[in-house]
Amino acid sequence: MKINIDKDGDVFICRLKGEITFSNSPELRKSFIKLIDEQARKLILDLEKVTYMDSSGLATLVEILQKLKSSGGQLKLANLQEMVKSVFEITKLEQMFEFYPEARQAVESFK
Template identity: 45%
Template structure:
């Protein structure tokens, strides 16, 4: 998994790439820790290049969602591949997370 960050005004865009699994979710958690430490409250997770996610990856996203919520922040997702969208739906996490169709609508929503 690779993660690149980009700033768009007060929004932090996390461009994730590859497979998010138990073998790299600690790395993702560390990146999220830094975002929280910098007090960045608007986060957009760009899933365009994510090919796979397991339950540990999902748990890391839930943690980030909760941490942002606690400080009055927001987390939005966009660019989910249909197979990953299905995983969000099967686990009902699409009810918890805000998943947007385009980057534009996600940015607007934040």
């Protein structure tokens, strides 16, 4: 799993590449908790290059969302591959997250 972070004003655009699984979810969680602790409040996760996500990946994103919300922040997800999106749909987590077809649109929604 690779994470590239760009900033557009106060919006953090995090581009993830690879698979989000039980083996790397703790590491991913740690990276984002650190980012939130460093005062990031507007986060976009661009999941275009995320090819697989299991229930521990979902749990990690739910935790990041909850932490951001409790700190007055927002999390938006962009560019999900069809099968990864289906995991959100089946678990009804699509109701909890905001989805955008592209990161650019997610950035615009913050403005």
